[in-house]
Amino acid sequence: MTEIPAAPQRRLRVLAAMSGGVDSAVAAARAAEAGHDVTGVHLALSANPQSFRTGARGCCTIEDSRDARRAADVIGIPFYVWDLADRFREDVVDDFVAEYEAGRTPNPCLRCNEKIKFAALLDKALALGFDAVCTGHYAQVITDADGNRELHRASDMAKDQSYVLGVLDDRQLAHALFPLGDTVTTKDEIRAEAERRGLAVAKKPDSHDICFIADGDTQGFLASRLGKAEGDIVDEAGAKLGTHEGAYGYTIGQRKGLRIGTPAPDGKPRYVLDISPVNNTVTVGPVEALDVTALTALKPRWCGTAPAAAGTYTAQLRAHGGETRVHAELVDGTLNVTFDEPVRGVAPGQAIVLYDGTRVVGSATIATTERATAAA
Structure with missing residues (x-):
C-alpha cells in the first residue's frame, strides 16, 4: 500500500x-x-x-x-x-x-x-x-x-x-x-x-557523483583541505613499492592510479588492501586478498522496530551494489555480520544496509573487516 x-x-x-x-x-x-x-x-x-x-x-x-x-x-x-x-x-x-x-x-x-x-x-x-x-x-x-x-x-x-x-x-x-x-x-x-x-x-541531465565536488575530482578536493602528505605504498610484506601524496586519496579495492613502478611477481594487477592514517601508508596486494568474510559495524539505525538480536538477512554494501546473504548479530550495540560468500571492496566507513525481502531493516557504519586471507 x-x-x-x-x-x-x-x-x-x-x-x-x-x-x-x-x-x-x-x-x-x-x-x-x-x-x-x-x-x-x-x-x-x-x-x-x-x-x-x-x-x-x-x-x-x-x-x-x-x-x-x-x-x-x-x-x-x-x-x-x-x-x-x-x-x-x-x-x-x-x-x-x-x-x-x-x-x-x-x-x-x-x-x-x-x-x-x-x-x-x-x-x-x-x-x-x-x-x-x-x-x-x-x-x-x-x-x-x-x-x-x-x-x-x-x-x-x-x-x-x-x-x-x-x-x-x-x-x-x-x-x-x-x-x-x-x-x-x-x-x-x-x-x-x-x-x-x-x-x-x-x-535536464541528472546530477551525479558528489554534489559538493563539482568537477568530480575527489582527490583534488581532499588535497585542497588536507594538504599533501607524502607516504609509502607497500606490499603485504611491508616492502616499499612507491610513494603517494596523501593516503586519504585512496580507497579499499582501488586499482588505478596507484603509481607503482615495480610490477607484481605474478604480473597481475595490485589493489588497495589497507589505508593506515597512523603511519600514512597504503598497502596493496592481489585481488584475492580483498575477499571479506565478516565485518563489524557501529551506530546501527533501525527503520522501524529494532530486529531480534540475531537473524539472517540480505545486505547491500554500496549505493549501486547487489545483495548478498548474511547472518547478523547485535552485541552491545555492535553489529557483527558474517557473509555466506566472500565479498570484495568492503571498506571501513561505508554503510551496510540490511534487508528482509524488500523491507529495509536498518543500517550501520562498517568499522572493521575480516578477510579470507591474511588481513591487511
Whole structure:
C-alpha cells in the first residue's frame, strides 16, 4: 500500500524538497495532484550559491534553485529557498573530509539524508506545522497490517534508492513521502511525464557523483583541505613499492592510479588492501586478498522496530551494489555480520544496509573487516 493518501482520506500539509531536478519536480507534482497542500522548498547547500552548473555535477547551484522555482510555479505551489549551507558543511562536508583523513570511505549522500533532509529539514517542517516531507527518492513507505510504517525498496529495482535512506528511523518514516517509489517505469517515462506537466526540467541531465565536488575530482578536493602528505605504498610484506601524496586519496579495492613502478611477481594487477592514517601508508596486494568474510559495524539505525538480536538477512554494501546473504548479530550495540560468500571492496566507513525481502531493516557504519586471507 503506497503512502500517498487520496485527498478524501486525509489532506496533508507537505513540504516538497525540490533540488531543481526532474525527479523531485515530478514527486512534488504528484503529491499536489493527490490532493495534498504542498509547499516547495529548495535547500541552499552550496558555500558559493552564485556558482552555475557549467561543468558541475551536483544540485546546489543558483541555477538549480531557479529551476526548482520555475517547476513550483508550473505546479502552482508556494516556493521558498532555505539556507542550510552551514549545517550541510558541518554535518556532511566536514564529516566527509574527516572520514577520509581517518582512512575510512564515507557515503555523503546517506549522511545528507540522515542529517539534512530528514533531520534539519524535517524538524523545521514539523515546527512550522507540516505533516510530511516529500522527496524524489525511489523507495516506498508501506504500512503493515498492524499499522507500522516500513521502508521498502522501490517497485523498480533498477532505480531503487533505499540504500541511501537506510538511516531513517521510525519517527522520520512517519513523516516521509516518496511519490515515485511505487512506480514501475523508466527514467524516460518520468521525463515524459514531466514534459506533459509542462515542467522545463524534463530534459535536464541528472546530477551525479558528489554534489559538493563539482568537477568530480575527489582527490583534488581532499588535497585542497588536507594538504599533501607524502607516504609509502607497500606490499603485504611491508616492502616499499612507491610513494603517494596523501593516503586519504585512496580507497579499499582501488586499482588505478596507484603509481607503482615495480610490477607484481605474478604480473597481475595490485589493489588497495589497507589505508593506515597512523603511519600514512597504503598497502596493496592481489585481488584475492580483498575477499571479506565478516565485518563489524557501529551506530546501527533501525527503520522501524529494532530486529531480534540475531537473524539472517540480505545486505547491500554500496549505493549501486547487489545483495548478498548474511547472518547478523547485535552485541552491545555492535553489529557483527558474517557473509555466506566472500565479498570484495568492503571498506571501513561505508554503510551496510540490511534487508528482509524488500523491507529495509536498518543500517550501520562498517568499522572493521575480516578477510579470507591474511588481513591487511
